[in-house]
Amino acid sequence: MIQLLTPTYWKDYELIDCGDFEKLERFGNVILIRPEPQAVWSKALSNAEWQKLHHIKFKGRSATSGEWIKKNPAMPDRWHIEYKNPEASIKFRLALTSFKHLGIFPEQAVNWDYITQNIKKFKTPEPKVLNLFAYTGGASLIAQAAGADTTHVDSIKQVVTWANENQEISGLTNIRWVVEDALKFVKRELKRGKKYNGIILDPPAYGHGPNGEKWKLEDNINEMMGDVMQLLDPDEHFLILNTYSLGFSSVIIENLIKSAYPQVQNLETGELYLQATSGPKLPLGVFGKFFKY
Template sequence: MIALLTPEHWKDYELLDCGDFEKLERFGNVVLIRPEPQAVWSKQLPPSEWQNLADIRFQGRSATSGEWAKKNSKTPDRWHITYRNNDIEIKFRLALTSFKHVGIFPEQAVNWDFISSTIKEFSTPQPKVLNLFAYTGGASLVAKAAGADITHVDSIKQVVSWANENQELSGLKDIRWVVEDALKFVKREIKRGKTYNGIILDPPAYGHGPNGEKWKLEDQILEMMNDVANLLDPEEHFMILNTYSLGFSSVIVENLIKDSIKNPHNLETGELYLQAKTGNKLPLGVFGKIKKVRAVNK
């Protein structure tokens, strides 16, 4: 099944417009202009309106780094926003980084909704969930708030510290933080005989582990998926694979899942996108997910 999915109920985030390789976004009360390589079409709003609406604009020195230009010196470098869905409420600390990121990928809210609803369907008490390439912890926090036991793995210590700060802001505790290369961690968990009811993967196209380990998506994702398959609880589980690479399609993700996981239950694949207020859809990665819920005899 191929699907297009975008967040629908997140009031603290809004994509106002996109085009000409940029996006105009509202995070809480702060409006940003950031580069967006996939926005190859024209902007719908005139440049003057972009300028009037934006508080801050990212000015790149290269495709991945640059500086932020503020319209008003009082605009904060750091601020907080909230994600809510039913009884789940998570708070994030956002910040202006030199890599054009602010601390969250808002299109992932679709996956957060899936994670929380699936955990609540499980009959397993406090299901164990593993979040790999976990960044600042959105999926970890949502899973914890839904009642899961979370292990959060990322190779960058500063990012894991940021995730821990988000945990404290959200009034949560006891997430297990691991600073390590994701592939090495998975292999060690297999040797330990560990299993998880949920596994979340959001790997980058390229990356490095804390000890210089190299990650290249197309070279290592099949090995990772085969190892992840050995960690899934056979009776009750979910798995999400999300990729943001211009060379990856949802068909590739579908084939990867079918190749590594025997008879995947409730397989769904497709594109994540953000719906701009002006009408255009901004694609922001492809996903594949499966879900198996244990039948309970009544």
């Protein structure tokens, strides 16, 4: 069955409204306007309400970069927020980057809840979890906070450094940080005979490894899934595959997983979205996930 899922425990995040290719969001006490290519419908709130509510707005110079316009120039460029579910809590350092991102994807909180729930149900003491394409580490942090032995892999050194900062402000330790091409790392772990109880993948549509390796989702994901399935502990495991690509549907994700792992149990697929307070649902990627224990 295809599911639609949205986060339920976010107190420090709120999607206030979205439409006309923009979104109005609250991160902690800071309200921002950012571009959103998926929001092709009209805003529910008036432009006057948007202008009154927001503190900072992103103004694009090109398709990939821009600048932040602050109502109050004294507002900081960095601040902290917290995520807490019934099993664990983590903190993030947010920052106004030139490419409109802040260092967090709020819709991923649905997957963080799935990670904590599964880790808590495992009989394995300190289960091993692998987070690939791990960005600033939300999934790594929540896995570690829930009691896992966590490995975090991303190809960009600055992003891994940012994730390490998030570990520190979350009061966590001992996440294993790896700056490497994800596919190369997986193949090396296979040669070593490694097994993981949990694997999380959130691959980009396009990307590059630290040594110029090229990643293109539709070209590489099938090979990646075939390799990753061999790393799963056969008796006790979970896996999450999340993609944000306009060309990928949850049916494609289902086919990928079943092709790479025919014996899959408890498979769920669907679409992640953020529920705006004003009414609209903002779609933000498709997922497939399963567990066994």
